[in-house]
Amino acid sequence: MTREPSPALTPGPSATVVAPAPPVPPRAPATTAARGQLASLVRALRHLEGRRLWIGLGLLVLGTLSEGAAIMTFLPVLQLVGAQGTTIDLSGMDFPGAGLLPAMIPLGVLLLVIVGLTALQAFFNRSKAVYLSDLIHDFTNHYRTALFRDVAQARWAHVARIPRARIEHALTGEIERLYLAAYLVLSSLQNLVSLGLYFVLSLAISVPMTLLSYGFGVVALALMRPFRRLARHYGDRLQARREGQLAAVSEFVGSLKMARSMNLEDRYLGLFSSILGQTKADAREFTRQSTIGSGLFQFAVVSGAALFIWVALTWAHLDVARIVILLLLFMRTAPRFMGMQGAVQQLLVDLPAWGAITRLQDELRAERDPAMAGHDPAPAPRDEIRLDRVSWRFPGESREAVSDCSLTLRAGELTVLVGPSGAGKSTLADIVMGLLEPQKGAVLVDGAALRPGQLRRWRDRTGYVAQEPFMINGTIRENMAIAAGGPVDDERILRALDLASAGFVRNLPAGLDTTMGDRGALLSGGERQRIAVARALLREPDILVLDEATSALDWENEEALIRAIDGLRGRMTVLAITHRPAISRAADAVFVMEAGRVVASERPREQGLQAEGYLGRMTS
Known part of the structure; x- marks a missing residue:
């Protein structure tokens, strides 16, 4: 899940770095x-x-016409230069529009016309x-x-x-x-x-x-x-x-x-x-x-x-x-x-x-997602969510991120995905959430395949907590309200915080009005993570997906959060991706992934820890 640094910034023996120039388009047929x-x-x-x-x-056009008319009106005025009097005889003059004017016109009137045309030009230019x-x-x-x-x-x-x-x-x-x-x-x-x-x-x-x-x-x-x-x-x-x-x-x-x-x-x-x-x-x-x-x-x-x-x-x-x-x-x-x-x-x-x-x-x-146009209702899982031989390959990749995977998430249970980095766990979770549609196989909810037109409404039934949760530079209340799509009652927020073992918010001097800072930087990583879990719970989802959600927690807070998740049994289906043994021990089902495939499964609560199994090796 950790992003690799750019090659130009990878630590090395040199104290300086020669930065690569950004690619510049070639000077091809620029004119065309x-x-x-x-x-x-x-x-x-x-x-x-x-x-x-x-x-x-x-x-x-009107602005330019008024300006041009004002300039042309100067012609008879200039032709008066050197003559006597203040009345202009237009009968013998030859200039555009002369035929539209009377034979004799006072100089003052003509100057007023010029001023009026200039004012009209200013009006048109402003408009x-x-x-x-x-x-x-x-x-x-x-x-x-x-x-x-x-x-x-x-x-x-x-x-x-x-x-x-x-x-x-x-x-x-x-x-x-x-x-x-x-x-x-x-x-x-x-x-x-x-x-x-x-x-x-x-x-x-x-x-x-x-x-x-x-x-x-x-x-x-x-x-x-x-x-x-x-x-x-x-x-x-x-x-x-x-x-x-x-x-x-x-x-x-x-x-x-x-x-x-x-x-x-x-x-x-x-x-x-x-x-x-x-x-x-x-x-x-x-x-x-x-x-x-x-x-x-x-x-x-x-x-x-x-x-x-x-x-x-x-x-x-x-x-x-x-x-x-x-x-x-x-x-x-x-x-x-x-x-x-x-x-x-x-x-x-x-x-x-x-x-x-x-x-x-x-x-x-x-690459428009067809699911965005779908508004068909999606069913709430009553018995199980089954991934039936699903596969997914990212565009341009030769190897499938998920290959012929089958597993079952029983409704109301805590299911854990474990395995090395790059095994396909997050991709499989994205398929469960409806962010990715399987290229092969199907996602079955109580035996019925999820259709593309249902995926948008299916996502309404899910809550998601990332390893690095997104936080806006606002208060805890504002960050929590994101999940509700608008203002939400403080009591609902506090209940969700308590459920996620984030009751520390009640003891903060400003409470829900505490500013979290840019990306939540004013709180510790564990505090941010618990608030992120609470925000997902505020949605009251049917399916809660935790992607390394306990990675920033100390053992005490991790145990508290696991107890909170344990309290959700029977109310929502929880899928957790983790490398931590504590949450795996509390799981109803553990699926082990390697190279995009499910290679083993265990049920710790029913069978106990098996020393020869993956979970047993992880906790030994």
């Missing part, structure tokens, strides 16, 4: 992969948000920002919830083999990068919409100058393609590095006591520092290259502006008013070309997160 992931993300946005996405784009913020949050929360559900509903055998750091990173860091990727997609759409509308407005003033300025922007974007490819490669490396960081942190925190006891702090620190150093080197190289690209793009835009002014004055011979308006439009479009480059480049950095999330979802959904 990026296009596929981008198309997939856009389809997901359109499918999930649908009508809301179009409303958001509509707000983008757009709030609306799109809600849209992106709903989109990412949908996928966070969906991924959470996929993890919860996948086959236990598959989930147990996925590195925990990968799941945690997907649910936290990768989802946050997905939020940014979705935002950048919408930002790019906004830039495209704005560029399109400004293109139309510019055409109405001067076709050649519009084609010149936009052609220059398109060419500049095309020349930045190598830097976008660099961003894609950096995104792949960043994803791998962050997974490595989280794995190192998770392993260190999970084995903190072991690391301190074996003076392995420097080795863990070496691993973590190595990964951080690699991440820094990747970031430095990306920053160095991307800033070169940004500088070149900025230089190109400024050069385009200079060329624009020179052509407008020496070749196109535009009047000052039109040049000023075109420059205003150019000042709006140039940042959007730059914003498009920056948004796409950052999007390519964060897009791999979307690929990682969808790959994990596909993997989990392919």
Whole structure:
């Protein structure tokens, strides 16, 4: 049951450790992969948000139209420069929308129109920002919830083999990068919409100058393609590095006591520092290259502006008013070309997160547990639970963890599984609990085979206590309430604690309000274990499974817990996995497992200890 340390952290003669670099995806066809992931993300946005996405784009269009209208209204104002009076004669002026206005209009009215259009633009932009913020949050929360559900509903055998750091990173860091990727997609759409509308407005003033300025922007974007490819490669490396960081942190925190006891702090620190150093080197190289690209793009835009002014004055011979308006439009479009480059480049950095999330979802959904959809009632065992020639092989393993096993758990009795580590005891217990469905054979309850549709309700009838029980960083009451799925009466909690020989809680200064600390660290191992047993008993299960549940108890508390279990006879069926002889001596039945098979059985309460048997050898 003990997790083996990572090879990089295994104690050895050296005082330092050379940490292996996390695997980095090869620089394969990144462009094709990026296009596929981008198309997939856009389809997901359109499918999930649908009508809301179009409303958001509509707000983008309205905001840009109001801004463009305000800029175009400056044209007659500028044409008044050098003239006398404050009334503008629009009858002889040629500009977009002139035919919609009266022939004469006071300057003050026109300025008020400009102010009003600017205020309208601010309103649309505010509405757009709030609306799109809600849209992106709903989109990412949908996928966070969906991924959470996929993890919860996948086959236990598959989930147990996925590195925990990968799941945690997907649910936290990768989802946050997905939020940014979705935002950048919408930002790019906004830039495209704005560029399109400004293109139309510019055409109405001067076709050649519009084609010149936009052609220059398109060419500049095309020349930045190598830097976008660099961003894609950096995104792949960043994803791998962050997974490595989280794995190192998770392993260190999970084995903190072991690391301190074996003076392995420097080795863990070496691993973590190595990964951080690699991440820094990747970031430095990306920053160095991307800033070169940004500088070149900025230089190109400024050069385009200079060329624009020179052509407008020496070749196109535009009047000052039109040049000023075109420059205003150019000042709006140039940042959007730059914003498009920056948004796409950052999007390519964060897009791999979307690929990682969808790959994990596909993997989990392919391994969805059929029992999750089943709600058929499961019978309470009245006479026995029989495992009839059951077998189970974990995916990718050549040897069966459990092979052709048959045993019977009589209702109301204490049955014990013993045997060396790796014999298949925990796998057999998972089959009894309905976490694993036998690949061969069947689980029979009073002669009737448990069907897949009954397994979910069957698990409602079981209580489970692991060797390392899960505890939240909360009070004893909050940890106990997990078993009940919500608030529970204090008297029920205290009865369950007494039954599990955990009456010490009554004598604590804060009682049930005592804080247990992270993973129960503020209590001793034996205290945590007894609380875990009490929590399982609070469910009032028909079947109680104890996986090395007495391993952290001293002999006195172990004897007390065994007496408590002895008191459960006739009320629930107990299956205990153990290496400890005390609980085996109290058992009604003991089954010995080796290499995935049941090789012997004894009934100590009926036959006594047999010196030649496994239990006799264990206690001799």
